[in-house]
Amino acid sequence: MAGDLPLTRNPAATEKAEAIRAAVRGATQMGESRLARPEDAAGLYALLADPKVFAPIYSLPRPLTRETVAAFIDHHLAERETGIGLLFVREGEDGRILGYSDVQVWPHWGAGELGGALHPSLHRQGAGGRGAGLSFAWMYDTLGLDLICETASLDNVATQRMLDGLGFRRLGEVTSVRPDGTTRASLVWEMTRAEWAARHDAS
Numbered sequence: 001m002a003g004d005l006p007l008t009r010n011p012a013a014t015e016k017a018e019a020i021r022a023a024v025r026g027a028t029q030m031g032e033s034r035l036a037r038p039e040d041a042a043g044l045y046a047l048l049a050d051p052k053v054f055a056p057i058y059s060l061p062r063p064l065t066r067e068t069v070a071a072f073i074d075h076h077l078a079e080r081e082t083g084i085g086l087l088f089v090r091e092g093e094d095g096r097i098l099g100y101s102d103v104q105v106w107p108h109w110g111a112g113e114l115g116g117a118l119h120p121s122l123h124r125q126g127a128g129g130r131g132a133g134l135s136f137a138w139m140y141d142t143l144g145l146d147l148i149c150e151t152a153s154l155d156n157v158a159t160q161r162m163l164d165g166l167g168f169r170r171l172g173e174v175t176s177v178r179p180d181g182t183t184r185a186s187l188v189w190e191m192t193r194a195e196w197a198a199r200h201d202a203s
């Protein structure tokens with residue numbers, strides 16, 4: 001997660017921040033996705049190791065190995081206990097991991113960020129846009145967030161179109177720092193709960 005996000009910082013009341021932490025601690029499922037478990041390390045590594053999945057995502061472990069993916073899962077389980085992060089996986093019928101979602105939360109800003117990917121065999125069929133829409137709705141409704149802040153690399157056209165299409169506002173550029181300390185320029189979007197409700201809840 002980039003240190004300078006979210007760009008909009010409205011302090012959440014103490015009770016509100018605590019309610020968000022409690023919702024994160026209690027989460028086990030987001031739509032069709034379940035919490036990642038330590039025994040998912042090999043299957044998640046198989047998904048993430050594809051450059052089409054790995055290259056555009058700044059928050060994944062570098063180097064990417066089965067061991068660093070196992071540590072990534074453990075780290076998210078610890079974040080869940082603290083109420084600030086969740087890692088979900090979506091399994092296919094054969095048990096293969098076909099997608100993952102990484103939810104990062106700033107309870108004191110009432111804000112969060114969603115990262116993730118789908119297996120390349122599922123790209124460009126509308127599944128990413130639909131799934132992201134359901135996940136954002138879950139983050140507002142179930143976690144109680146007031147703001148979602150998103151980033152994408154300058155050449156990640158699929159994510160840019162997805163966020164523009166869902167109504168997120170472009171707010172400029174930041175420098176994202178990867179776990180190995182290298183950096184990447186990122187475009188930034190934000191959307192408030194009220195903006196989301198006005199655009200999506202009536203439909």
Ligand SMILES: CC(C)(COP(=O)(O)OP(=O)(O)OC[C@H]1O[C@@H](n2cnc3c(N)ncnc32)[C@H](O)[C@@H]1OP(=O)(O)O)[C@@H](O)C(=O)NCCC(=O)NCCS
Nearest residue numbers: 056115116117118123124125126127128129157158161162
């Ligand atoms: C980002 C991702 C989840 C999108 O999922 P998807 O199912 O392929 O996307 P959709 O089919 O719902 O398409 C979303 C939009 O992107 C466009 N799009 C999808 N792939 C594209 C591509 N390769 N080039 C250009 N546009 C593309 C679609 O046309 C659609 O735009 P529109 O609604 O304006 O027509 C998926 O591409 C992915 O997993 N990528 C690798 C990891 C990643 O980039 N994660 C996001 C950063 S955290």
